[in-house]
Amino acid sequence: TDRYAVIGNPIAHSKSPAIHAAFAHQTEQDMDYGRILGDPDDFAGDVRAFVAAGGRGLNVTVPFKERAWELLDDLSDRARAARAVNTLMVSDGGILHGDNTDGIGLIRDLAENQGFSFPGRSVLLVGAGGAARGVLVPLLETGVAALTIANRTADKAHALADAMRAMGPVSGCGLNQLWDQRFDLIINATSSGLHGASPSLPSHCLAERGWVYDMYYADTPTPFCRWGQERGARRVLDGLGMLVEQAAESFLLWRGLRPDTVPVIKALREGQL
Ligand code: ATR
Known part of the structure; x- marks a missing residue:
């Protein structure tokens, strides 16, 4: 049985173990996926202990994504650009690779599950912190006509746009x-x-008939989703689909198989997972 886990702090409410258990069951993979309450002062030690115990891969969540990026030498291009790692793979030689599936998870949820067509669209990304940075490169790769980053603190939006200028119309x-x-x-x-x-x-x-997407999700509509509803958005979506899609991309990296996300999203939405 191959061992995986999600590490974060807090971690008790993470849905990742349930999501990956559903994926493993569906694809008949012999794996175990647990949760680790990370030590804020010794993330590296926690990772070392997990690898020493034979762990094969980790999902990294708040507040450790940036620390995982600092810790790992071997990073995918998208993780390097995001300056954050949400997926860690342990190779047979014990070498750690870092990747980031958050952005592709967002795009897959919008494009595949919901049918949003990116090419030629104008998109507004609100926020300029780690969550925004994590999805910027995949968003620019969709063929959007224009991507605007708007932030309460304008300087941070300008800096982020400047850093990504070579990647597209931002x-x-x-x-x-x-x-x-x-x-x-x-x-x-x-x-x-x-x-x-x-x-x-x-x-x-x-825009009239415009869409609204909150990268966060909750059991009840988020304040931003309510904002979209009040303004007559054509579609109002929360981040549950993104959560499952980023997990599926991690699963694909680890196991070489892409699970079917639709039944898992449905089960979570209905409170069955
Ligand atoms: P994360 O990793 O979740 O992105 P972060 O890096 O601390 O967290 O960034 C938080 C983001 O949410 C920032 O863009 C922040 O805006 P500022 O840069 O101006 O601080 C934004 N944010 C938080 N609370 C907000 C609020 N009430 N209104 C608007 N923006 C807010």
């Missing part, structure tokens, strides 16, 4: 500088929902 601004722009898709990558708030966006910036 610009940065403050939340209060979205004067006359309208977007086909607005993605919330801020942590404001954790404080029960929605980033304050001018109502006009959602």
